[in-house]
Amino acid sequence: MLHLLKIEWLKVKNYKAFWVFTILYAFAILGINYTGFYINELTVENMPASQMLLGTPYAFPKVWQTVGFMSSWLLYFPGILFIMLLTNEFNFKTHRQNIIDGWTRKEFITVKFVFAILFSLAATIFNFLVALLFGLITTGSHFSFAGMENIGYIFIQTVAYITFAMFLAILFRKSGAAIAVFFLYGLIFEWLITVLINFQFHLTPVGYFLPLQATDVMLPIPFGNKVIYKDAPDVWIMVLASLVYVGAYYFFALKKFTKEDL
């Protein structure tokens, strides 16, 4: 596997778009959290009473969840990046050449998923550092490991978003189609379907088990004490559901890629 990863690294190391996306993604994580932090500080400064309503989102131990929630809006970045990494192979027909030159079809798919997991790990570590930073600069906040499980949720959510995007790329083979479906589904249709299932048909919590929603439920909005995901199942169930999804993306991607003509 290390050798396969080395080859995968050779592919992205000199790919400018990879670095542009990764650096933009990192700055965006910092930026969106700084925005949240700044607005919160400003609001509390002007209206001290608002703290009752908002809570202390950027103080320990809440900060782990807050950063996870804020950063989750940016998961479309790595999603698009991985769609591009896959559709590039289809466009350049290098997915064929890799097999011709002596990879198995399974190796081609597996190393992509492993690379996605490693990338998610790096993104999670970065989120951890960002959370640590904002937690420490928030006035009256003291470091605490409480709520650290949220870092684990960030990791699972990142893996789930990226592998979902990769699955779409393998399904559609064209970056345009995959990106369009990824955005439309993630930002509009999944919410719509969740609302329909849960409230129109009164089937709560079934609607929470949609592919991306399942991970969103793990990191609910941290501002205020209002319950957003009413009647959501225990978090461990959502974690399990997300892992089943990731496994299914891998399984079906592998099935499609190993059975069909390339």
Added chain:
Amino acid sequence: MSILTVENLSKSYGRIQALKNVNFSVPEGTVFGILGPNGSGKTTTLGTITDILKPTSGSYKLFDEPASAANRRRIGTLLETPNFYHYLSGVKNLEIVAEIKQHGKEDIEKVLETVDLTRRKDSKFSTYSLGMKQRLAIASCLLGSPSVLIFDEPTNGLDPVGIAEIRELMKKLYREGKTIIMASHLLDEVEKVCTDVAILKKGELVISGKVNEILSSEDMVEVAATDHKKLLEVLNTLNEKTRIIDENSVVKIFFPVGKANLSAVNNYCFNNGVTLNHLVLKKQSLEARFFELTNN
């Protein structure tokens, strides 16, 4: 040892049958041409044996073993188009291929030199001309000095000098004892480079064997007589001919090159009671032979 054995290979794309029960085998140390017009199934055959396409039925063996990724690493393959990462330089692309094939990087410079691409090795692949892309693909095949090479239309996109260079390279590889499997729609190319050939037509194998036996030029003698039936009877017993073709008004008699003797034919017919009213010596071109093989 047989480098490649194809057994009853069939491949359908929906209702279109691209390959129908194709059988042939490639002996070691040959330059094996797969010849056929466009759409005859050449690339489909090569795509199947490199695991890019899944056969509908039938099987194939590489090095007398069931196909595997490890077998493919021992073969340098150029299939259809040069497939490289557009954003990487020639050298970086070859580094990836070398890693996949589990070779070191040490012969990258050498193969680039062989295809005359050293000067542009650090330019991005996307800036290459069609001919340079083809050269890089051939360089990539040569990495690790494999004993078997598969080239699909290797001279595609090359200028006349490039074509001559690649053909020279293939002859050199052949002299070094390598086996080359080459698909081409250019009869002339196959005739110049190959030792063996399989001819495909609409997914079916027409014939396979040694080039000098299948694609040899022949002498043809065209004859006619008033008593056409009698003429055919007499010609059937004629010596040294390879075959005869009855074309109603005339009969074509084929001889190995240089063996046609008009007076002997005339004498033979006359002595057997047939008077010829038409007797012409014609040389058959390779093209005519190819059309004959692929049109019937």
